[in-house]
Amino acid sequence: MNEQIDLKKMLLAIRKNSWWLIGIIVVTILSMFIYLQYIATPIYQKSTQILVNQSESTKSNSVDSQTVQADLQLVNTYSTIISSPRILNEVQQDLGKQYDTAELAEMIQVKNATNSQVIDISVEHPDPKVAARIANATARTFTEEIPNIMKIDNVTTLSEAQFLGNETPVKPQKVLMLALAAFAGILFAFAFIFIKLLFERTLTSTEEIEELLGLHVLGEVSAFQNNDPFQTKFQKGDR
Incomplete structure (x- = not known):
């Protein structure tokens, strides 16, 4: 694809996919938390x-x-x-x-x-x-x-080494692992948005047209549905 993705389009895509961005980060951190809390063996x-x-x-x-x-x-x-x-x-x-x-x-x-x-x-x-x-x-x-x-x-x-009964594990380091998970989540989220933007070939909103092309949108033509009341009334009037 020869199309270049400029900063303006990237920012617009991030704004449109903000919920995807937040969701991927939350899922990554939550997955790491579950692993540390219930799966990882403390050392x-x-x-x-x-x-x-x-x-x-x-x-x-x-x-x-x-x-x-x-x-x-x-x-x-x-x-x-x-x-x-x-x-x-x-x-x-x-x-x-x-x-x-x-x-x-x-x-x-x-x-x-x-x-x-x-x-x-x-x-x-x-x-x-x-x-x-x-x-x-x-x-x-x-x-x-x-x-x-x-x-x-x-x-x-x-x-001598002594067993006290209230020892704190040295591994895994939960704070560090959660911070790394958050960083990885941000990377995955932006990679997802970038790949989605890379293969996006259509303009899906008037905001994109105005932002990317610098044109003013004067109006929109809506698609009529099969159960549209106006269309049904118009068809009956023809008869």
């Missing part, structure tokens, strides 16, 4: 912290910067070891083989802040009680196994 997160500190054999009254720097360099190594099959296999055994190592690796996240000797072990699970159990089991297993792996003992648990 909870529980975390525990472990500290990489001086080894017992090297502790002294004064902590030099070289020792602290060495501990900081070990943090990245420890983060990798926590997610290794050796640790996850032990966690799997501790949990009674309820999850395989691939599932545990997907649930467990290991993070550490820059220049920090603290490692955060976070677990995401639909059950917050199970998430806390997995996080504590991972931290405990790592603390017990690291002396055998690296022949050192410089890891302590700072805090």
